[in-house]
Amino acid sequence: MNLYYAFIKAIETGSFTKAAEELGYTQSAISQMVHSLEEELSTTLILRSRTGITLTPDGEEFFPYINNIYHSHRKLLEKHKEMVGLHSGLIRIGTFSSVSCHWLPILMKDFKEQYPTVHFELHQGEYTDISNWIKEGSVDFGFVNPNAVSNVTTIPLQEDDMLAVLPPDHPLAAAEKVTLEQLTNGPYILLDEGEISEPLTIFKQNNFEPNIQYRVHDDYTIMSMVEQRLGISILPKLVLSRCPYNIVTKEISPSVIRTISLAYKDKRVLPIASRYFIDFIIKRHGETLTDKPY
Incomplete structure (x- = not known):
C-alpha cells in the first residue's frame, strides 16, 4: 500500500519533497515508489516540472481507483484490529441477581458460540453500586x-412486575391479590437496592409505610427467610419464576413494576467486545428476552 499512499500524498501536497517530509521518506524514495506504480500500470501518472507535479490524463483516470484501493485497505486493517480485540476481549458487566441468574447465562453462552475466546467478568451489586462502577470504569x-x-x-x-412473597400459611396466601395496605401488617423484609427501592417508592406514593424488620441484599436469602416465616416481602417476578423455596407469590394492587435497562457511560470508548455484546443483547431482547418463560 506504500506505493498508493506515496502517489496520493504526492498529489495532495503537490510535491515529492513535501510528500517525503510528511511520510518520513527521502524524496528519491517517494519518486521511486511512484515510478514503480507507473510501471505496474504501464503508463505515466504524473508530469514533473519546476513548478511542481500534475496528473496526466491517465493519472486523472486512475486516481479515484487508487484512492479507493488505499482507503479500502485501511478499513480492512482497522476491521482486522477490531476483530483481534473482539476475539480476545474481556467484557465487564455490572448486574443484579435476577439478571445474572436468568438472563446473562444464556446470553453469554450464545455469544461465546460466535466468539469463543471472549471472557466475561460479572460484578454483582445493587443499582447504586452498578451506577458508580459504570461511571468510574470498573465495568x-x-x-x-x-x-x-x-x-x-x-x-x-423490559418491564418486570414485582410480586408479594408470603409463607404458605400466611393469612393472605389464599387471596387472589393483596393490597399495599395489607403488606404493612407484620414484619417486612426489604430488598436493599441502593438509593431507590421500587416497593418503598410505591408505598410512599400511596401513603403507606411497611414494618421493615430486615434489610437484605440478596433475593434468594429473602425467599429463604420468608419460607422460615421471618416476614413477608416484595420481589421481582423475574427472580421468582424459578423459585426453589416453599413460598407463595401474589399480585399486588396497585401494581409494582420496575424497568430493567442497559446502562453505559460512553459506548464509543468501550472495548469492541463490550460494544458487540451490548448490540447482541439489544437485538436478542426483541427476539427472545420477552418471549422466554424465565
Missing part, C-alpha cells in the same frame, strides 16, 4: 433501574 456497562441512575445512557429492555 463496561450494567443493568439498572433507569430511575436509580444519572449521567449515564440507559436503554430500556
